[in-house]
Amino acid sequence: GAVVSQHPSRVICKSGTSVKIECRSLDFQATTMFWYRQFPKQSLMLMATSNEGSKATYEQGVEKDKFLINHASLTLSTLTVTSAHPEDSSFYICSAKDRRNTEAFFGQGTRLTVV
Amino acid sequence: AQSVTQLGSHVSVSEGALVLLRCNYSSSVPPYLFWYVQYPNQGLQLLLKYTTGATLVKGINGFEAEFKKSETSFHLTKPSAHMSDAAEYFCAVGTGGYQKVTFGIGTKLQVIP
Numbered sequence: 622g623a624v625v626s627q628h629p630s631r632v633i634c635k636s637g638t639s640v641k642i643e644c645r646s647l648d649f650q651a652t653t654m655f656w657y658r659q660f661p662k663q664s665l666m667l668m669a670t671s672n673e674g675s676k677a678t679y680e681q682g683v684e685k686d687k688f689l690i691n692h693a694s695l696t697l698s699t700l701t702v703t704s705a706h707p708e709d710s711s712f713y714i715c716s717a718k719d720r721r722n723t724e725a726f727f728g729q730g731t732r733l734t735v736v
Numbered sequence: 737a738q739s740v741t742q743l744g745s746h747v748s749v750s751e752g753a754l755v756l757l758r759c760n761y762s763s764s765v766p767p768y769l770f771w772y773v774q775y776p777n778q779g780l781q782l783l784l785k786y787t788t789g790a791t792l793v794k795g796i797n798g799f800e801a802e803f804k805k806s807e808t809s810f811h812l813t814k815p816s817a818h819m820s821d822a823a824e825y826f827c828a829v830g831t832g833g834y835q836k837v838t839f840g841i842g843t844k845l846q847v848i849p
Binding site: 662665667724 | 768826836
């Protein structure tokens with residue numbers, strides 16, 4: 622299957638700082654990328670969908686000024702958590718698909734801890 | 737609108753026993769259905785998917801699922817559980833082209849030696 626690489630796998634940051642998470646498709650062109658947040662013992666909640674070259678579409682309740690998503694190329698999307706607070710601590714997962722696929726491929730996830 | 741219900745947040749089976757993880761869905765359009773597996777602190781790996789055609793879908797690691805429209809179900813099965821199957825399993829429903837996929841709450845599978 623196609624490979625999606627997410628980096629970093631773990632990050633600890635101080636409250637008030639910003640953190641950038643990268644999601645790369647290694648062997649296909651990701652026309653669409655999805656960003657999810659997963660709380661402990663809960664399912665994945667879709668935060669936003671981004672299409673290459675377009676602004677991301679955020680789900681209801683997700684602050685677009687806090688969770689900045691950039692999808693400037695067909696192989697890279699980034700999620701920046703701005704002015705992070707402890708309640709932003711969570712597991713963030715990206716997935717990506719190309720134009721043809723009926724499935725998306727997931728990155729390994731990023732465990733964010735804000736202290 | 738679409739939703740997924742996974743019955744049983746925790747399922748325990750003995751090694752070698754049948755694995756049955758239940759998933760029911762609702763969808764206003766013909767659904768695309770997925771089962772994913774997640775190991776601790778990792779992303780999701782696709783086990784199998786149903787889009788159209790044959791309703792019995794075979795996936796990786798010996799898993800299979802059957803799409804039953806009349807029951808709005810897509811239960812995941814494996815004839816004989818292995819210790820390495822211990823993980824969390826997510827059922828998901830989407831529409832064509834993998835748009836707006838909704839995940840269930842997940843079922844944690846424990847395999848007892």
